[in-house]
Amino acid sequence: MAPPSFASAAALDALGNPTRREMLQLLGDSPRTVGELAEAFPISRPAVSKHLRVLEEAGLVRHATEGTRNIYELDLGGFEAARRWLDGFWDQALARFKLLAENTAPGAKR
Amino acid sequence: MNPLEKRIHVRCDLAHAFEVFTARIDLWWPPSHRKLENSEMQIEPFVGGRFYERDASGQEHVMGEVRAWEAPARICYSWRPGSPAAPTEVEVRFWGDDTRDNEGTWVHVTHRPGPTGDEEVYGERVALFERAWTHVLASYADRIAADESA
DSSP: OOOHHHHHHHHHHHTTSHHHHHHHHHHHHSOEEHHHHHHHSSSOHHHHHHHHHHHHHTTSEEEEEETTEEEEEEOHHHHHHHHHHHHHHHHHHHHHHHHHHHHSSTTOOO | OOOEEEEEEESSOHHHHHHHHHTTHHHHSOGGGOSSTTOEEEEOSSTTOEEEEEOTTOOEEEEEEEEEEETTTEEEEEEOOSTTOOOEEEEEEEEEOOSSSSOSEEEEEEEEEOOOSOHHHHTHHHHHHHHHHHHHHHHHHHHHHHHHHO
16 A cells, blocks of 8 residues: 555646546546546547546546446545645645744844 | 635744745755755746746756735745646735734645646646536535534
8 A cells, every 4th residue: 555645646646637637527427437438538448548547546536347347436535635645745844934934034032 | 615725823024924935935845845856946936937946957847837926915826736737726825913912924825726827738627627626625525524424
């Protein structure tokens, strides 16, 4: 299992592709099969599968197999991890900022 | 809805807080959240300016673009957190503390998905991304609410 910081960086990177963002939006409306997703985009089915794999590895989507079909849906865990990563980043960054600002203030008391 | 918000109080005046946040960003931006090793980070102080890092060999990595520059009260810039990650928008507001001990400065960070200055690149896809983000956060909030009531 990858550490959370790695997993969420992967989620942010996966979000960098516009086709994948559109896929997430469609999946946000309702779960879909690979075939249904392929119909919605002007790209090949293997290309759709490839994007889905990136999204799944980033923890943003997951799939269930029903018979011969794979049905994809949003996996909210990935978005939660990305948000936690950003949240942790700002806590760390602002603590450093505060320390620097207070210690370099002209005529700093305390 | 639901942007990430952070507020912090610093014991220094408004002008100094703004200056440290912007001109001295290289000194406080965590080294763990940079793309280049031993890089120097800079925000160019004008609308359209770059938010970027540069390493000793001169290699540069642009992380965003300045959208608003209203010294010393407010700045706004786009930021791609993660290598080719989707653009997000950071707004930072500064104001003098007149509520507590009447000294110091409040710094308020709002980090939200888009809009960004990359409309020419992403066009309506940025709007799609925004809607997706909103939708996902709404689903997430619903799930939390469901968990809590369960």
